[in-house]
Amino acid sequence: MWPEGYGKRVLAEIDSTNAEAARIAGDLAGPEWILALKQTAARGRRGRAWVNPAGNFSATLVLRPAEAPEVVALRSFVAALALFDALEEVTGTPAGLALKWPNDVLMNGGKVAGILLESLGGAGGHLAIGIGINLIAAPDVGQVEAGAVPPVSVLAETGKRVTPEAMLEALAQAYAARDAAFVTYGFAPIRSAWLSRAARIGEVITARTGREELTGTFETVDETGNLVLKTSEARRAIAAADVFF
Known part of the structure; x- marks a missing residue:
């Protein structure tokens, strides 16, 4: 319908x-x-x-x-x-x-x-x-x-x-x-x-923004929709990127 x-x-x-x-x-x-x-x-x-x-x-x-x-x-x-x-x-x-x-x-x-x-x-x-x-x-x-x-x-x-x-x-x-x-x-x-349906959550991924490439553990998506990545240096909230496995 x-x-x-x-x-x-x-x-x-x-x-x-x-x-x-x-x-x-x-x-x-x-x-x-x-x-x-x-x-x-x-x-x-x-x-x-x-x-x-x-x-x-x-x-x-x-x-x-x-x-x-x-x-x-x-x-x-x-x-x-x-x-x-x-x-x-x-x-x-x-x-x-x-x-x-x-x-x-x-x-x-x-x-x-x-x-x-x-x-x-x-x-x-x-x-x-x-x-x-x-x-x-x-x-x-x-x-x-x-x-x-x-x-x-x-x-x-x-x-x-x-x-x-x-x-x-x-x-x-x-x-x-x-x-x-x-x-x-x-x-x-x-x-x-x-x-609950997310791919590779808790796993290591790579996020490429227009300025940099970041590799870390995909922790979550925050309350504003950002990808939260735990890298070796810091915990980063990323607003826009291409993600690679």
Whole structure:
């Protein structure tokens, strides 16, 4: 069942669902899901190209949050939990699923999905939550950054063939439930649920920011969404980085 209050549009082809979100945001009366069956200019984090074979999932939720920007940014955790819930539903099992800080979902240790948040129109404007899922096929390892988690697909890992439309139905319902909880109860229960599904917590990881590379034990995610890393020198809270295992 489609969640009440959320719009939906399914497009045969578009440059990017986040770009389409920016174009239509000002005309929307409420939150809207945009699903593209084909993208010609998909993007991931830091402007990287997102490889998107036919049959995979590419969608953006565009909404207008009421909170302060630092609270709005926590919706990356809301979206990650919703993705976990939806993938669990469509595959019939949570086995092998884990959440990788800041914006990825893993399946059997490989990256199966990614999330990209973009602010549209600055503070008080709209938010675009772009989501890509390797439903049918994963990019070749040579197409991803060196040292990154290898990509995997839902089909290869579970044997389940899921259509983008079916994935959207599950994801939209899961997101609506998680977002309602976030708005009502705040970040604390979202943080707790995310941590219980976190990949490599308590293990040594490497975080690369724009200025430095830090290696240490992944202790937790703090109350503002920062990655907390215990290095040989100090305990560091990291707001933004790429994480490598």
